[in-house]
Amino acid sequence: MEKTLYTITVYTENFVGLLNQITIIFTRRQINIESLTVSKSSIPGIHKFTITAETDLEMVKKVVKQIEKRIDVLKAFYHTDDDVIYQEVALYKIGAEAMLDNPEIESIVRKYNARILEVNRSYGVLELSGHTEDTQELFERLKEFHVLQFVRSGRIAITKSTVERLSDFLAEMEARNPEHQCKK
Amino acid sequence: MEKKIMKGAEALMCSLIEENVNTIFGYPGGQIITVFDALYSYRDSFQYILTRHEQGAIHAAQGYARVSGDTGVVIVTSGPGATNVITGLADAMLDSTPLVVITGQVGASLLGSDAFQETDVIGVTQPITKWSYQIRKASEIPWAVARAFYIAREGRPGPVVLDLTKDAQSEMVEFSYKKCIFIRSYQPYPELQPENIAQAAEMINKAKRPMALVGQGVLLGHAEEELKAFLTKADIPAGSTLLGLSALSSDFSLYKGLLGMHGNLGPNKKTAECDVLIAIGMRFDDRVTGDLKKYAKQAKVIHFDIDTSEIDKNVKTSVAVLGNAKETLPAVTELLQPARHTAWIQSFEACEKEEMERVIIPEIMPIAGPITMGEVVNRVSEATNHEAILVTDVGQNQMIAARYFKFSRSRSMITSGGLGTMGFGLPASIGAALGAPERRVCFFTGDGGIQMTLQELGTIMQYKIPVKIIILNNNFLGMVRQWQELFYRERYSSTPMNNPDFPKIAEAYGIAGKKVTKREDLDDAIEEMLKDNKAYLLEVEVEENGMVYPMIPAGTSVDQIILGD
Numbered sequence A: 001m002e003k004t005l006y007t008i009t010v011y012t013e014n015f016v017g018l019l020n021q022i023t024i025i026f027t028r029r030q031i032n033i034e035s036l037t038v039s040k041s042s043i044p045g046i047h048k049f050t051i052t053a054e055t056d057l058e059m060v061k062k063v064v065k066q067i068e069k070r071i072d073v074l075k076a077f078y079h080t081d082d083d084v085i086y087q088e089v090a091l092y093k094i095g096a097e098a099m100l101d102n103p104e105i106e107s108i109v110r111k112y113n114a115r116i117l118e119v120n121r122s123y124g125v126l127e128l129s130g131h132t133e134d135t136q137e138l139f140e141r142l143k144e145f146h147v148l149q150f151v152r153s154g155r156i157a158i159t160k161s162t163v164e165r166l167s168d169f170l171a172e173m174e175a176r177n178p179e180h181q182c183k184k
Numbered sequence B: 001m002e003k004k005i006m007k008g009a010e011a012l013m014c015s016l017i018e019e020n021v022n023t024i025f026g027y028p029g030g031q032i033i034t035v036f037d038a039l040y041s042y043r044d045s046f047q048y049i050l051t052r053h054e055q056g057a058i059h060a061a062q063g064y065a066r067v068s069g070d071t072g073v074v075i076v077t078s079g080p081g082a083t084n085v086i087t088g089l090a091d092a093m094l095d096s097t098p099l100v101v102i103t104g105q106v107g108a109s110l111l112g113s114d115a116f117q118e119t120d121v122i123g124v125t126q127p128i129t130k131w132s133y134q135i136r137k138a139s140e141i142p143w144a145v146a147r148a149f150y151i152a153r154e155g156r157p158g159p160v161v162l163d164l165t166k167d168a169q170s171e172m173v174e175f176s177y178k179k180c181i182f183i184r185s186y187q188p189y190p191e192l193q194p195e196n197i198a199q200a201a202e203m204i205n206k207a208k209r210p211m212a213l214v215g216q217g218v219l220l221g222h223a224e225e226e227l228k229a230f231l232t233k234a235d236i237p238a239g240s241t242l243l244g245l246s247a248l249s250s251d252f253s254l255y256k257g258l259l260g261m262h263g264n265l266g267p268n269k270k271t272a273e274c275d276v277l278i279a280i281g282m283r284f285d286d287r288v289t290g291d292l293k294k295y296a297k298q299a300k301v302i303h304f305d306i307d308t309s310e311i312d313k314n315v316k317t318s319v320a321v322l323g324n325a326k327e328t329l330p331a332v333t334e335l336l337q338p339a340r341h342t343a344w345i346q347s348f349e350a351c352e353k354e355e356m357e358r359v360i361i362p363e364i365m366p367i368a369g370p371i372t373m374g375e376v377v378n379r380v381s382e383a384t385n386h387e388a389i390l391v392t393d394v395g396q397n398q399m400i401a402a403r404y405f406k407f408s409r410s411r412s413m414i415t416s417g418g419l420g421t422m423g424f425g426l427p428a429s430i431g432a433a434l435g436a437p438e439r440r441v442c443f444f445t446g447d448g449g450i451q452m453t454l455q456e457l458g459t460i461m462q463y464k465i466p467v468k469i470i471i472l473n474n475n476f477l478g479m480v481r482q483w484q485e486l487f488y489r490e491r492y493s494s495t496p497m498n499n500p501d502f503p504k505i506a507e508a509y510g511i512a513g514k515k516v517t518k519r520e521d522l523d524d525a526i527e528e529m530l531k532d533n534k535a536y537l538l539e540v541e542v543e544e545n546g547m548v549y550p551m552i553p554a555g556t557s558v559d560q561i562i563l564g565d
């Protein structure tokens, strides 16, 4: 089956050890995680994982079910790039001399819509958000100025759909809570 | 309720009482000693079984859980105590057995320091448990225990580990208990889907050659009667997985036998002929399906399961009926039209006849030559009126026992299915005897497997556990020998075994026993073994070159089943 880059988003309770529980599901099936971002979600107490991995549709469905099967996972979803708006952040560190000696860097910054985060006597730091190809392109463009460091974050993504699946899910689950039902 | 201040260890005892635990299997040690001290104060509240090895404790708890339907409870120390239960956890995970395993752990301040007997129990157990959690504060104990029992028991059952740090055991806490009835991130029972139920019923109503595959889900859901009603109404023949055995009694007219690698000819071959395949609480293990690429391709597949992740995992389904079989089966049954599939059901008979002549008769009624495993199993089954609980180890003994032991009551077959753990049987039989004290337990094992957990004879001695141990001794790691004979040009690498005098070992433990080498002595020996309700070890010298047939060689398809020569 055809391989595609999928974005898998996972919402979990905030317990120690969930990252391991989720990543071993990929490892066991020989799927390489391309990028991983973990942070608090907009809902207090709930963490969000955004994972990208290249695999086929059948496998991504199985993986998502296996992730959801973990007790402290609330919900997991998979998306193709078409379903989401996504972004990464990249940082580029360039020596101060190169920055000062090459005025074209400024036009590059403008052209790519990058930002200058810091310039000091030793180096300057540029920032660009975009897709992998964009941040990579800027890296290639800056190579001749001797990039001292280049880092890229994992992907973060927002769905295009208008349904807020997690909040719906939470409401649905809470409605199931017997205690809740007793109170009513 | 009046609140009491107590140590964490005592809070653990009180929590276990709140969960109606009455039997605990375990083994003490330095990092769990405070819990065992509390257990001493509560010794009248629990039946406590000290096994001779932690692996024995967890397998015993598995046997206990599987016959009783209750959650098995194990308490062991940190480090080696915890690592000794790993095999049992993996086994219980694959075989969906509800367990709560409490491991001691070093004090929270020492975590991560490579302290004496510190093992990363959570890290090690996460992939082989339904849930594992480290308790570092006494105040978390009631919450974690309540959650552990809920998770182990509800939905598809499984093992849970609670890793309890030493300081949490001795810290003082005000005890109050609240049972867990809801976890927002866990939905143990998927909501019934009326559409799928209707679709499944329609598919079955239209079927000309329907066939059901019965798995352990039926036993776990206590849906035996619902299953019978379902099969009877639409006249559907059924095969059983290894773990589904005893859900239908052996003489139930629509029961057509065991599925899988060493199962019966009929149910295996007919999976390649049926038009609608109805899987109920089973997971299409490769030992059942053989080559998936050729498995039941002609059939529409209906899959009843409680675990969403099982749907389409191995076999693509046409309709998934999610939920507890106890609810989903009657819901579908109600929509079924009574049907008769006489010709289809009769078509099993040719297979039955062929298997009877070529395999079964020679195996259970040989006229000459060494004793066979099958005749021992058959006679013990008859002598116990097919009412006993069968416990097996792993290997040829297991397959022959599964094939020839008969069942008239549910929850009567305890075996390590998914993991195939040699050494599982002896401790599991202890647990089975404790979990169903009114029933007789017959445990069949091999000369290899019994020696993997042989020390549990000590547990049998100490607690006077009335298990009947039958060693089918072929002086070989027989199942591996069989593969070597068939697929490795009879190169018997590492499979012949020199064995001790087993009844003498039993004698050292005060357990009566006998060794039988001749056919004519077998019946008397079985009678002697069964004459009272005490432990007994019967060693039977059986055919060294015995083979288990039929066989679906690994990787071939179910209709390529072979009957031997």
Ligand SMILES: Cc1ncc(C[n+]2csc(CCOP(=O)(O)OP(=O)(O)O)c2C)c(N)n1
Binding pocket: B393, B394, B395, B396, B397, B398, B420, B421, B422, B423, B445, B446, B447, B448, B449, B450, B472, B474, B476, B477, B478, B479, B480
């Ligand atoms: C712990 C473990 N180790 C190895 C195996 C592989 N294995 C499966 S069956 C078998 C032979 C069992 O020999 P025995 O207990 O004598 O039973 P028999 O097949 O002869 O009845 C072996 C080694 C296993 N299943 N479990």
Ligand SMILES: [Mg+2]
Binding pocket: B446, B447, B448, B472, B473, B474, B475, B476, B477, B478
């Ligand atoms: Mg053997």
